[in-house]
Amino acid sequence: xxxxxxxxxxxxxxxxxxxxxxxxxxxxxxxxxxxxxxxxxxxxxxxxxxxxxxxxxxxxxxxxxxxxxxxxxxxxxxxxxxxxxxxxxxxxxxxxxxxxxxxxxxxxxxxxxxxxxxxxxxxxxxxxxxxxxxxxxxxxxxxxxxxxxxxxxxxxxxxxxxxxxxxxxxxxxxxxxxxxxxxxxxxxxxxxxxxxxxxxxxxxxxxxxxxxxxxxxxxxxxxxxxxxxxxxxxxxxxxxxxxxxxxxxxxxxxxxxxxxxxxxxxxxxxxxxxxxxxxxxxxxxxxxxxxxxxxxxxxxxxxxxxxxxxxxxxxxxxxxxxxxxxxxxxxxxxxxxxxxxxxxxxxxxxxxx
Amino acid sequence: xxxxxxxxxxxxxxxxxxxxxxxxxxxxxxxxxxxxxxxxxxxxxxxxxxxxxxxxxxxxxxxxxxxxxxxxxxxxxxxxxxxxxxxxxxxxxxxxxxxxxxxxxxxxxxxxxxxxxxxxxxxxxxxxxxxxxxxxxxxxxxxxxxxxxxxxxxxxxxxxxxxxxxxxxxxxxxxxxxxxxxxxxxxxxxxxxxxxxxxxxxxxxxxxxxxxxxxxxxxxxxxxxxxxxxxxxxxxxxxxxxxxxxxxxxxxxxxxxxxxxxxxxxxxxxxxxxxxxxxxxxxxxxxxxxxxxxxxxxxxxxxxxxxxxxxxxxxxxxxxxxxxxxxxxxxxxxxxxxxxxxxxxxxxxxxxx
Numbered sequence: 132x133x134x135x136x137x138x139x140x141x142x143x144x145x146x147x148x149x150x151x152x153x154x155x156x157x158x159x160x161x162x163x164x165x166x167x168x169x170x171x172x173x174x175x176x177x178x179x180x181x182x183x184x185x186x187x188x189x190x191x192x193x194x195x196x197x198x199x200x201x202x203x204x205x206x207x208x209x210x211x212x213x214x215x216x217x218x219x220x221x222x223x224x225x226x227x228x229x230x231x232x233x234x235x236x237x238x239x240x241x242x243x244x245x246x247x248x249x250x251x252x253x254x255x256x257x258x259x260x261x262x263x264x265x266x267x268x269x270x271x272x273x274x275x276x277x278x279x280x281x282x283x284x285x286x287x288x289x290x291x292x293x294x295x296x297x298x299x300x301x302x303x304x305x306x307x308x309x310x311x312x313x314x315x316x317x318x319x320x321x322x323x324x325x326x327x328x329x330x331x332x333x334x335x336x337x338x339x340x341x342x343x344x345x346x347x348x349x350x351x352x353x354x355x356x357x358x359x360x361x362x363x364x365x366x367x368x369x370x371x372x373x374x375x376x377x378x379x380x381x382x383x384x385x386x387x388x389x390x391x392x393x394x395x396x397x398x399x400x401x402x403x404x405x406x407x408x409x410x411x412x413x414x415x416x417x418x419x420x421x422x423x424x425x426x427x428x429x430x431x432x433x434x435x436x437x438x439x440x441x442x443x444x445x446x447x448x449x450x451x452x453x454x455x456x457x458x459x460x461x462x463x464x465x466x467x468x469x470x471x472x473x474x475x476x477x478x479x480x481x482x483x484x
Numbered sequence: 485x486x487x488x489x490x491x492x493x494x495x496x497x498x499x500x501x502x503x504x505x506x507x508x509x510x511x512x513x514x515x516x517x518x519x520x521x522x523x524x525x526x527x528x529x530x531x532x533x534x535x536x537x538x539x540x541x542x543x544x545x546x547x548x549x550x551x552x553x554x555x556x557x558x559x560x561x562x563x564x565x566x567x568x569x570x571x572x573x574x575x576x577x578x579x580x581x582x583x584x585x586x587x588x589x590x591x592x593x594x595x596x597x598x599x600x601x602x603x604x605x606x607x608x609x610x611x612x613x614x615x616x617x618x619x620x621x622x623x624x625x626x627x628x629x630x631x632x633x634x635x636x637x638x639x640x641x642x643x644x645x646x647x648x649x650x651x652x653x654x655x656x657x658x659x660x661x662x663x664x665x666x667x668x669x670x671x672x673x674x675x676x677x678x679x680x681x682x683x684x685x686x687x688x689x690x691x692x693x694x695x696x697x698x699x700x701x702x703x704x705x706x707x708x709x710x711x712x713x714x715x716x717x718x719x720x721x722x723x724x725x726x727x728x729x730x731x732x733x734x735x736x737x738x739x740x741x742x743x744x745x746x747x748x749x750x751x752x753x754x755x756x757x758x759x760x761x762x763x764x765x766x767x768x769x770x771x772x773x774x775x776x777x778x779x780x781x782x783x784x785x786x787x788x789x790x791x792x793x794x795x796x797x798x799x800x801x802x803x804x805x806x807x808x809x810x811x812x813x814x815x816x817x818x819x820x821x822x823x824x825x826x827x828x829x830x831x832x833x834x835x836x837x
Contacts, residue, residue: 281671318637318724351728351730373704374703374704374705376732383768390760397757400752403750404753406747408743
């Protein structure tokens with residue numbers, strides 16, 4: 132029966148990222164081990180793409196290649212990319228979603244340019260003022276989704292409330308959490324703590340009905356312990372928190388490696404506990420959490436880390452496919468509509484639709 | 485010769501923290517293993533203090549106890565504490581610094597109350613508008629000092645510049661870094677990134693001469709790798725970054741423990757590498773980094789984590805003694821005076837003195 136279903140069509144900006152087709156095409160080849168019923172549209176230099184693609188006949192058989200000469204560089208300003216990048220692999224890949232040739236787009240290219248272009252072309256979902264970048268974060272319990280991670284440096288209470296809805300719907304429909312716990316990132320758990328807009332968002336989330344459970348403020352040290360399924364912050368704060376977590380995890384790994392290498396006895400100890408240590412390492416492998424989702428767009432767009440390898444890129448593809456498969460955007464639209472109609476939300480004077 | 489020097493007199497709010505005298509007095513007893521030529525003034529319930537103190541005759545011989553009935557609770561609002569806490573152990577301990585009976589004060593009590601009271605009583609150093617909370621952070625290289633960690637949620641460019649000076653002087657005079665590298669915490673390294681006040685502070689730090697080397701913006705994932713000796717942020721961002729680091733370090737430790745416990749082989753592996761693992765654990769032990777310094781006050785005030793044990797509290801005492809020993813405040817005052825006199829600083833229109 133599932134064979135009768137339309138395949139999920141994935142547009143890939145093959146030139147994005149620090150390496151390009153070698154990583155993006157190989158990543159796509161890895162992703163189809165876990166994805167059935169998908170097709171790919173690769174945008175970029177045809178020769179470079181095909182030279183990698185021919186190594187993977189199975190992938191080749193479900194792929195189309197759209198040649199384009201130009202790729203947006205990582206240091207291009209978003210405004211310049213918008214103006215000059217009309218024939219770029221990134222822009223044409225986004226266009227393919229707009230025009231219905233693809234269901235989602237994945238790129239490892241310039242984040243600012245990808246956000247600016249996808250916002251301009253795909254627009255936001257009705258009722259959503261600004262899209263947010265969201266990503267999944269490993270915790271002691273289930274994974275947590277955190278947003279915004281850098282799209283909106285300054286947010287008002289309505290932006291934060293909308294991010295909470297986006298995160299909640301993601302947690303429900305993709306992560307299958309029935310009643311997601313939602314928290315606002317803050318520097319204390321008391322009502323009076325933090326910036327004004329966070330306290331105002333807290334008041335709204337306490338008053339409205341939405342498909343999750345608002346649990347109040349969360350302090351950053353509670354995030355890794357899974358105290359919340361959804362963590363909401365402005366893009367500046369979220370980005371700092373995410374990068375700090377990445378940095379500390381990386382440094383701890385380095386310290387651990389040094390510890391095991393520090394004596395013959397420790398080396399033997401490592402060999403004996405190797406299996407468990409590696410399984411712990413896998414659990415925290417940043418490549419398995421790669422894929423920044425641009426939630427709130429009227430279309431599915433996922434940003435892969437530019438420096439990731441094929442395993443990381445394959446994960447970003449799976450993140451995009453999951454959003455399409457689970458009809459994430461349809462469900463968000465419905466939740467937003469319900470939210471906007473609520474007396475309490477309107478009373479707050481925040482319904483700008 | 486060193487016997488001729490005046491002892492460093494340390495005022496301790498013995499009632500602060502989740503436990504009180506059992507931790508604060510025992511911590512003081514631990515600290516004198518590393519500190520010579522100090523004296524203590526303990527403020528709090530005389531009976532409780534003396535019952536612990538009598539276990540440590542060496543400490544008892546260099547201590548005075550000032551009885552007071554009242555202690556500020558952890559959930560007291562700073563404004564209420566200011567009004568009603570005049571006879572509290574915290575307030576009387578701060579007063580003793582103001583009146584010259586002590587050289588510094590250490591408390592594990594209510595952070596907001598401690599900041600409000602110490603600011604009111606001790607005032608800020610000439611030229612400093614707001615004190616910042618600073619703490620030392622372990623990195624792959626030398627320790628980094630990070631500030632503000634929560635005293636000032638919203639900062640302008642002048643506050644950030646002053647924090648940079650405070651951190652630099654600390655790094656020089658206490659950590660003995662000759663030409664400290666100073667960075668502003670931001671979400672990217674490019675000039676155009678981040679909030680306006682961070683970019684404005686960057687312009688000032690690039691223009692003025694100060695006793696460190698301004699290296700631009702730092703992203704949070706570079707902090708644990710020691711790319712900067714001083715990291716400057718507003719108090720909201722700094723607090724989130726610090727707590728995220730604490731949380732991830734704690735979770736990684738938990739994962740590691742689980743990994744070693746997951747099989748007999750891993751347990752044997754742990755026993756063999758135990759020595760190295762424990763030395764790595766010590767390197768990251770948060771108790772050894774305990775002690776939030778209120779830099780910029782006209783007096784030395786150190787806040788210990790409320791939930792720490794005697795080892796953590798003894799470290800906070802040593803942090804305070806280090807600031808006194810190295811005449812931190814005299815040196816900051818001199819640097820600020822030099823900074824204020826600079827043409828470039830005044831041209832920025834930021835000298836409000």
